[in-house]
Amino acid sequence: MHARRFGTPWVTRGVAAVGALVLLTGLTGPASAGDSRATGASHAGSRQAHQPKGHQHKHHKRPKGQKIGAGFFGMWAPSLDTGYPTVPVKALDLSSNGVYWRSIETSPGHYDFTNLDALVAQAQAHHAKPLLVLGATPNFYASVLDLHPASTQMPPIDAWKSYVQAVVDRYGASIEYEIWPEPNIIGNWSGTPQQLASLVAAASQIIHGQAPQAVVVSPAMVLRLKFEQRWMKSFFAQKVGGHRIGSYVDAVGIDPYPPADGTPETSAGYVTLARRIMKKYKVSAPVWNMEINYGVLGAHQLVSTLPMQTQASYVVRTYLLNAAANVKRVYWLIWHYQPTLGVQLLDEDNTTISKAGVAYQTVHQWLTGSTVRSCTSKKHHLYACELTSAHHDAWVYWTTQGKARIRVPHGTRHLETMTGGQRRVVAGHKLKVTQAPVFLHH
Numbered sequence: 522m523h524a525r526r527f528g529t530p531w532v533t534r535g536v537a538a539v540g541a542l543v544l545l546t547g548l549t550g551p552a553s554a555g556d557s558r559a560t561g562a563s564h565a566g567s568r569q570a571h572q573p574k575g576h577q578h579k580h581h582k583r584p585k586g587q588k589i590g591a592g593f594f595g596m597w598a599p600s601l602d603t604g605y606p607t608v609p610v611k612a613l614d615l616s617s618n619g620v621y622w623r624s625i626e627t628s629p630g631h632y633d634f635t636n637l638d639a640l641v642a643q644a645q646a647h648h649a650k651p652l653l654v655l656g657a658t659p660n661f662y663a664s665v666l667d668l669h670p671a672s673t674q675m676p677p678i679d680a681w682k683s684y685v686q687a688v689v690d691r692y693g694a695s696i697e698y699e700i701w702p703e704p705n706i707i708g709n710w711s712g713t714p715q716q717l718a719s720l721v722a723a724a725s726q727i728i729h730g731q732a733p734q735a736v737v738v739s740p741a742m743v744l745r746l747k748f749e750q751r752w753m754k755s756f757f758a759q760k761v762g763g764h765r766i767g768s769y770v771d772a773v774g775i776d777p778y779p780p781a782d783g784t785p786e787t788s789a790g791y792v793t794l795a796r797r798i799m800k801k802y803k804v805s806a807p808v809w810n811m812e813i814n815y816g817v818l819g820a821h822q823l824v825s826t827l828p829m830q831t832q833a834s835y836v837v838r839t840y841l842l843n844a845a846a847n848v849k850r851v852y853w854l855i856w857h858y859q860p861t862l863g864v865q866l867l868d869e870d871n872t873t874i875s876k877a878g879v880a881y882q883t884v885h886q887w888l889t890g891s892t893v894r895s896c897t898s899k900k901h902h903l904y905a906c907e908l909t910s911a912h913h914d915a916w917v918y919w920t921t922q923g924k925a926r927i928r929v930p931h932g933t934r935h936l937e938t939m940t941g942g943q944r945r946v947v948a949g950h951k952l953k954v955t956q957a958p959v960f961l962h963h
Contacts, residue, residue, distance in 0.1 A: 585894060586893055586894040586895070587849075587892065592650070593850055594609060594850075595851060596853050597616065597854045597857075604871060605647060608874070611648065612697075613644050614654075614699075620636055621655075621672075622659060622684055624636070629661055641695065653688070653697070653698055654701070655684075655688070655698060655700055656709075656740075658672055658673070662677055663676075667711070673709055673711040674711055674712065676720075682723055690731065697737075699738040699741060700720060700724055704740045705743060705748075714756040717740060718759035721769055736771045738774045738809060741774030741776050741812065742776065743776045744791040745791070750798070754801070757799065757802040758802055765804070772850075774809050777792055784815070788839065792843070792848060795808060796808065808849065810851040813851065814862045815863045823861060826862075826863055826864070832880075833879070833957070834880070834956050836877050839853075840885075840888060866878035866881060891910040894906075896917075902923060903919075913962050914930075915962035916960075917961070918959055919957065925954045927952050928949055928950070929948050929949060931948050932963050935961070936952075937960040938960075
């Protein structure tokens with residue numbers, strides 16, 4: 522459906538509207554967003570290699586809010602050698618870098634890691650954690666009796682295991698592993714949820730057996746359409762070896778793209794929906810947002826980029842709402858000018874940082890080291906997020922449409938805009954708020 526997908530990318534087949542989220546509060550997972558293992562793997566070292574990870578989860582009293590570390594901020598970057606991101610990034614999704622299974626295993630049993638080695642080295646040189654999506658069945662493992670594209674077919678399980686073993690033998694816990702991209706859309710997976718679950722369980726057991734601290738991410742699901750939501754439910758209803766499939770993964774991947782005219786608040790509704798599905802099937806792993814942008818029409822259609830002020834606003838609102846919803850990582854699509862996307866972090870020269878890119882830097886500064894207590898929707902389409910840190914309390918305000926007025930919170934003296942502007946404010950005075958988020962602090 523989207524840029525990393527090896528089937529028919531950017532396909533839009535209608536929408537299933539989900540209401541904007543009214544209140545997003547922390548539902549903390551096993552580890553913080555700043556954990557170098559990027560959450561969910563905190564108990565891995567104590568688990569037997571043959572056991573699914575979820576059986577080691579323990580329930581603790583959950584603190585209110587989520588403290589944001591640098592590992593919260595992820596990025597897609599297709600040109601790491603010539604165009605490494607110049608904004609803060611601590612996690613890289615390698616899906617746009619040509620390293621699916623079919624590009625690594627060039628003939629049965631023969632693996633070429635040249636490209637992946639270089640990408641991992643580049644990421645590590647910048648102190649970023651690379652994530653590899655394992656899927657895409659090579660042509661030589663496809664069935665000639667199956668009319669579906671080779672890359673979407675269920676592979677022979679022994680070939681899958683051998684491939685996963687070769688990858689984890691080479692990289693261990695130095696990279697993170699997502700099993701398959703968006704299997705609940707046409708063009709990426711033609712097998713059943715049960716077959717996919719068998720791949721997840723097999724890969725998880727191999728990866729955790731070799732590298733207990735490695736992070737395994739479930740196949741990322743899209744949620745816009747009813748059948749996609751049913752598919753996610755069916756997948757997490759599966760059991761392998763008598764254990765729910767959710768117990769084999771350390772993070773649940775979702776791609777919460779809204780409709781083409783959707784907003785970050787619309788996307789946040791899909792995060793809530795994913796959590797409902799997870800609760801139903803007793804999945805306790807943290808949520809990762811594996812891919813997000815806005816204004817996508819589908820089928821490689823070019824789009825008119827959103828107004829620059831809107832682009833910048835969407836970036837800031839996305840990271841704030843995900844932080845408040847206790848999403849542990851957010852990968853922005855993409856560090857490259859891409860005319861099929863509505864929000865561009867770079868100008869067309871692929872070098873100059875856009876206003877949206879500046880907004881990314883700004884929200885990174887606002888959030889890193891802070892605890893996001895909540896983001897609450899108030900009257901007149903007004904959102905208010907409460908942040909705390911060791912140094913001060915802070916608030917971020919914006920509207921989803923029109924304007925609103927607030928009273929500057931007690932003790933507040935400074936206002937920052939989403940593009941770095943600053944000015945003084947007076948506590949108790951009225952302040953006009955628009956769709957451009959503002960950051961108020963002591």
